[in-house]
Amino acid sequence: MKKITLIAFVFLMSLVKLQAQVTVSPGIRGGLNISNLTNFDSDPKSDFYAGGFVAIKFNKYFTLQPELTYTRQGAEVREFEIGGPGSRTVNYDLNYISIGAVAKFHFGGGGFHILGGPSLDIKTDDNFPAYDYNPIGTDFSIVGGIGYTLPNGLGFEARFKQGLIDIYGYDGIDSNYYYDDLILNTVFQFGISYTFKVK
Template identity: 60%
Template structure:
């Protein structure tokens, strides 16, 4: 009988906790301003990202948001050939699997966010070199969510793996020479109301 009471108590608490968690699917998209670190004469490239999300709200102060996105990154490089400079946009396009933790101030719309992202390369336009097929990134940012579920966010995404696989020690390279993805994102998202 005692085991039954304990089991019923645990189930009741689990059901009560489940009732407080709110899960809302959504869509997101926006502007990418990307570059690659430690490359001379390069500039940022403007492109886009688009994807989906699931916002898991534990209470009015904290939620976790898994995300699946298509993100067009890279940079615009310059090279010298036949006596003149040329520019070319270098494409690094990823499917990103991420999860950000969102901290709402006073339970309101303004929030800070941070979390990891695993980026799987789906295409690139590099001719003489072959960039890595994946990247691990860290995302941080701020945002504001309106009561109707529309959210505006600014994020910075820092890659942690050299696009050519150098670890900063081998092959005569140092940490200040590794080439990392860096992306500033401005975007909107919408989470659908669920009952």
């Protein structure tokens, strides 16, 4: 009985110590998107992303960061007029609300970190031509990157985001589908963040 009581006490003290180390802090993030579409006759398009997050810091080495971000993606496309004399360059916008969670690993417990995690992207709108196929409403992405956070909470990050679902929902099985290859979102993100200190 004494052994069980001792084990329970040690376990309880460990939980209390772990709880004391965990901090939860809100934050904001935003910056530049450079996006494109794979297997699409297009060029990269510049736009922005902005959102918020909650940094759950378990210890000085590991942080879990749920995020909610508005991200403007798509590509720059050259449109040719049917029977017309020329062409024009237009932006095909493909915009999402991104619900993600990244894990941050801090080297030596300092400001430099690597990050990675998944995100579910829900389309808010697009301006793809009416005569074309309409992009589907969701995407699932994987994010990876590096960053540095100053002691005052200001951070700088570079990320790469790779979509995993064809923007038209093509699964690669139907050989009669118009597109031969998957058309996926790709995004480079360069931005800043600020983590508020919660006392």
